[in-house]
Amino acid sequence: MELNSILVIGAGTMGSSIAQWFTQQGLSVHLTDKDEMTLTNAKNKIHSSFEVLQTKKKFTKEEVELFSSRLDFIKFDKFNKDYDLIIEAIIENVDIKKQLFNDLDQFCNKEAIFATNTSSIPITILANDLCENRRKRFLGLHFFNPATIMKLVEIIGHDQVEEKIISDLYKWFESKNKRPAICKDSPGFIVNRVARNYYGESLRIAGISGTEEDFREIDNIMKEVGGLKMGPFELLDLIGVDVNLSVTESIWNSFYQEPRFAPHRLQKNMVDSGRHGRKSKKGFYDYK
């Protein structure tokens, strides 16, 4: 498989990071967003990241100049028809995503592969309204934040996708030092499903009246005994206690309230009382 030109739609945290990673692989990348301020912020963030990487001697000056020349930040109505791969990384809203893909389906060349970076919306639902040919070229590519560092990309198929596209992309990502994992279209895919109980079981061990001392003990055990990089409560505070609860609720509901994924009252209480983690300066721990 040869990929030369990429369009990334959505210049938020994930979209900008995905665009930067593809640029660093030597591809020509267009990054676009309906919100111009978001696009400008992404441009500044990526360029300052290039500078840092150059200072740290991860890339030479020439390489950074080449990356910059290959990455364009373009207005939403200005992108063209001819890309090898289009990756969507916009808001997690099924109707907005469906509308976007339907518009792209009519506008873009027939050969373009469409991919969504969704972490929670079934790929099948997004593929449904596309024309038959495009459904075969539509799939999920779930990157992990920051995409420039995290090696995993989950490749998510569905009933009608061409198997060859999946296997070719798998090989392509492998050749670029990513670690791809193929999975079926199922709630949470692999990581968000299997990791659910890192939080869920830790919350149950701490219990509804868990104290900071309990959270600290559990975090330390998982790091010192389990060898994990962050404890569950530290991670919840970093991700956002509210964001994590919303993902848990979504997966729990998608599995028809399967008890293994049930949210815990302690987390709900924390969200209700505004303890959302680092961003609100209060979570399982206090932050100044």
Add this chain to the structure above:
Amino acid sequence: MEESPKKDSMTTNKFIILATENHPLYYQLKEISKTKDFRFYDVEKDELFEEKQDTQREYECLFDFTITPPEQKMGLLSYLDFEIDCPIISELSCFWGEIYFQKIKNLRGAVSTAFTSPTNTREAYAEDKQIEIFIHNLYQDLMLNAFFVKDLEIGFTFPRVISMIFNEAYFSLEDELATDEDIDTAMKFGVNYPLGPIEWSQEIGALPIVMLLDQLYQVTGDPRYRVSKLLRLMA
């Protein structure tokens, strides 16, 4: 974690180790008992305390590293409690610790070494300083560090959390969500797990994982602890 107490010399031949072969430290325990002053019993092969004087001797401590069904474990500990008058420290990774401490008067400490991990630290629980020293000393002989927890519930924290993750990985395999290799890749490179859940669970062995989840299910009645069919088959 508290500072390590200084190692006491175990030179008085006053320690007993009981183990079953399914314990991951079985051979290591057997080995150190040859050079250290431990009396080692394989409870499935050796006649326990066959010489009368064995039970009449004064032991400083008995370490129980058996992994057996909960009723059998309770039976063994009750027998030891009756026969030997010394503190007992038991492997309780897969068991409801609180109930054992309530029923076995000599049970004074617990260890969690049945779940291997990429680190050399394992949880432990001690009711007093002397028991903490015994655990520290044995862990040192096993090249392990102790993380002392403040109380015990069902299993220990690491086995409980990791078993739930393993169980979900096996449910995912049952659903044919991905291959075992792709599940391991995803967890290692998406969330930086030191090992993938499938390879990790195979290193530990399915039996203690299933035993712990069954115990959680039995005690709490919560269906979230239902064991994946595939995982149970492996046990």
